[in-house]
């Protein structure tokens with residue numbers, strides 16, 4: 569697959585307060601960020617240091633807003649155990665996960681910005697979950713995570729990307745060849761270069777933990793790993809059929 573992959577998104581807004589019942593404008597602002605980040609048309613791409621400039625990739629995935637589902641809830645927060653994905657728990661059931669990216673926007677709590685399910689797991693919980701104040705760039709958003717990059721990061725996981733440090737020490741791979749080895753996340757807005765494991769960390773990658781304004785690229789290797797899930801026999805093959 570070398571051409572554009574089209575992914576329609578279903579956004580489930582599960583709200584307890586009026587602020588959490590985010591506007592359609594806020595939702596569209598998030599879809600816009602995804603479309604820029606996955607086509608390398610984000611304006612901050614120009615900040616990529618020379619060392620990484622030639623591996624900065626156009627993933628070439630296009631997202632569209634298919635539908636918005638709104639569910640009022642008495643629950644102030646949800647945690648990370650997928651309960652928001654079931655109407656029987658007061659949440660909202662997944663819709664056609666074979667062909668649609670399901671995004672649940674609800675208060676996760678515990679300072680967690682978002683979380684994702686990797687490809688190949690249960691269809692009933694397939695998708696990503698984002699807290700409303702970290703979703704999109706307009707409306708009820710909270711700096712420094714108000715540039716929509718939490719969703720870009722979680723969609724990266726949904727397409728099989730690991731964190732750039734592989735969630736382990738210098739020998740733990742992220743299964744992507746062109747991302748330099750690291751042994752832990754970077755936070756805030758690091759000044760290049762950040763040396764770890766005898767190489768410069770790619771702290772400006774979407775799969776690190778830096779602030780939204782300080783992450784602005786995927787690599788060619790990450791692009792190949794993400795697009796592989798849509799290949800014949802791959803776990804998200806049904807999206808391109």
Ligand code: ARG
Nearest residue numbers: 680681682717718778779780
């Ligand atoms: N799963 C990560 C968390 O909740 C998301 C990190 C996203 N980072 C960001 N700059 N938006 O901590």
Ligand code: ZN
Nearest residue numbers: 721722725731
């Ligand atoms: Zn992550």
Ligand code: CA
Nearest residue numbers: 742744745747
């Ligand atoms: Ca690597």
